[in-house]
Amino acid sequence: MRNNIIAIIAISFLTVGSLWGIGNLLNSDPDEELQVEGILLIAQRSTFNGTNPDILVSVDVPTKLVVRNDDVVTHDLRVDEQENGGITSINTAPLRGGQNFLTAIVASHPGTYEYYCWYHPQMRGKIIAQ
Ligand SMILES: [Cu+2]
Structure with missing residues (x-):
């Protein structure tokens, strides 16, 4: 049970982290090289x-x-x-x-x-x- 909770929390962080990364990619600062x-x-x-x-x-x-x-x-x-x-x-x-x-x-x-x-x-x- 406890391991499951830890696994769920870890997966949540991974998901949020990757969404955050994608969001940053798509909302890149105009001064940066990558423009979207x-x-x-x-x-x-x-x-x-x-x-x-x-x-x-x-x-x-x-x-x-x-x-x-x-x-x-x-x-x-x-x-x-x-x-x-x-x-x-x-x-x-x-x-x-x-x-x-x-x-x-x-x-x-x-x-x-x-x-x-x-x-x-x-x-x-x-x-x-x-
Ligand atoms: Cu429609």
Whole structure:
């Protein structure tokens, strides 16, 4: 029992530590060499950012993506796996109002890909990788 508690505490520290590390990586100081620009998509009134905007990314440069649901209904955001492996798939899982999801857009081949909400077919836009 006691060993289990110690193990749980150790695992908790490892988890928090790695999350903290990732957070620091993504929120790096602009003065540091590594700069990460981010994209914020807010689901509201069944659109992303009102216009389902095109998202421009550079090939092989991971782009931080935060998806936030500020709506009263559930949304998600998905990018499907491509046959050519051109972009890493994304699935935020269902987000209720007020929930955020942090991920990254990672394209390895130039092309136009689609992001969409599984619940609302009209909520879809393009990711253009160059
Ligand atoms: Cu939706």
